[in-house]
Amino acid sequence: MSSTSNTPGKFSVPFEDNWAPEQRASLVMMVRNDNMLLIHKKRGLGIGKILGPGGRQEPGESMEQCAKRELKEELCIDSGPLRLAGVNRFQFADGLSLEVHIYFGESFEGMPTETAEASPVWYPLGQLPYDKMWPDDEIWIPLMLQNRYFEGDWLFDHESLIDFTLRRVDETA
């Protein structure tokens, strides 16, 4: 699947075979009782947006360890088991490149608590605030909720989605 817009500049989707991210980050999509635990992001990339808790990988940790650490740091909760829901690759026109591993979970311990980085917000699955989220989320969250593994390439100019390709979408298991 791909959008049809023209791609300005030197980047196009899918990305070149030798594309490699400068940075890696995790995202945790936690669902409980048909509600999704999201954050209002208070600093960093995507400030002001609603998204899943997560952040950049630190040296020596796996992506899943990164996901669990960020959940603890941003919301003070301990994750139960996580499954890898998909991998998104982001290329920004200004040069930033980022690979994000998205984990899906349905259990955690502790009370989601506001921190300097994020405040917790719950939304019913049928009323997710896509107008306040990154534009790609509206495309891959429904796949994740159908239990379909996905891999996508997303080309952004600042916060605007210019073009994308879903390189892989698995059927429901």
Ligand SMILES: Nc1nc2c([nH]c(=O)n2[C@H]2C[C@H](O)[C@@H](COP(=O)(O)OP(=O)(O)OP(=O)(O)O)O2)c(=O)[nH]1
């Ligand atoms: N849902 C969604 N999340 C995204 C997109 N792009 C993107 O970077 N993210 C996430 C991945 C990371 O969790 C987060 C960016 O990392 P960050 O700036 O929060 O990293 P960090 O916590 O290590 O940074 P810091 O402010 O603590 O220094 O934003 C997107 O298009 N959709």
